[in-house]
Every structure is written in structure tokens, then in C-alpha cells.
Amino acid sequence: MHELADAELLTHVATGNSVAFEVLYRRHSPAVARYAWTWCSTEAEMQDIVQETFITAWKKADSIHLASKSALPWLLVTCRHHAANHTRKVGRRREVPLDSAAEHPNRPNPATERLAWVMETINALDELDQRLCQLCLVEGYSYKEAARELGRSVAWVGKRLERARVQLRKAGVHHEQN
Numbered sequence: 001m002h003e004l005a006d007a008e009l010l011t012h013v014a015t016g017n018s019v020a021f022e023v024l025y026r027r028h029s030p031a032v033a034r035y036a037w038t039w040c041s042t043e044a045e046m047q048d049i050v051q052e053t054f055i056t057a058w059k060k061a062d063s064i065h066l067a068s069k070s071a072l073p074w075l076l077v078t079c080r081h082h083a084a085n086h087t088r089k090v091g092r093r094r095e096v097p098l099d100s101a102a103e104h105p106n107r108p109n110p111a112t113e114r115l116a117w118v119m120e121t122i123n124a125l126d127e128l129d130q131r132l133c134q135l136c137l138v139e140g141y142s143y144k145e146a147a148r149e150l151g152r153s154v155a156w157v158g159k160r161l162e163r164a165r166v167q168l169r170k171a172g173v174h175h176e177q178n
Helices: 006-014 018-037 041-061 072-090 112-123 127-138 143-150 154-177
Strands: none
Touching: 006 018, 006 041, 018 041, 018 072, 041 072, 072 112, 072 127, 112 127, 112 154, 127 143, 127 154
């Protein structure tokens, strides 16, 4: 199952295959969780939104149409919708505590360090690729929505985003080795 593409996994999930769902979850839950953190102020909220996102994927697996090979854009948009619903439900704007960074300025914050190298890598891309990353990876636009916004084709968006992801992966490997 691990070698199957996301579209194939979704086909299996639609038939109730929990192993395919687990593979899809393991493949994309870290990215969905990181994205959910942008909308949440507590870990419990983040976990709830990630759970709701994947429950929606489970329930709608038979009707999900992917704009690319990856289910991640669909999952991020779904995550954004659940987060917006959650924000409306609790009736407040998100406030993100900076952990204890202010209380312990000399203690390294791994999340802040990781975000810094991700942003450095994205900022090293050309302006158009930076905008593409902002739209798809941060704001959760689908490839089609990003293509429309940037006046490009969906294929162009997919290729450029894959290239950006490769650079992010390489930077991540380099960062983890240091």
C-alpha cells in the first residue's frame, strides 16, 4: 500500500480499507498538523482539526477529485475549512502563545528554528515561486485556484510546486544533519 499514489489510496479508502487510510494519514498528517497550527492556539485544537480533516477524507473518499497526484492540497483546504468553522464556533480570533520563549530567551525553540529554515528556503526561491508556496502551502489554495490567481496553467503550478518541495526536502535533510 505504501507505494500507491494518493488517488489509488483514496479509491481503497472509499471501499472502507483502513490500511489505505492509515497510509494516507501517515503520509500527510504531519503537513496537515503543521498547517492546522497556523489556525490554532492549543495542541488540543490542532489535533481536533486534523482529526476532523481526516474524518472528512474518510467519509468523502469516493467523491474526492485530486487536482494533482497529491491529496495534500485537498487536505489542506479541508483543514482550513474546519479551522474556520472552529474559529467561528468558539467566537474568537486565534492568539498563538510563544511558548515560554519570552520567559526563557536563551532556550532554543525547535519549532521556531524549523520555521526559520523553511522560510529561508522559500525566501531563496524566485518571487513567483514564493507566491506559489504562499498560496498553496500556507493558504491552502488548490492547484486550480493558484493557477487562476497567478495566470498560469494547473500543470505549471504542479511542476513548480514539486520543484519547491524538492528544495524544501533537501534543505530539511541538510538542516537535520547539522
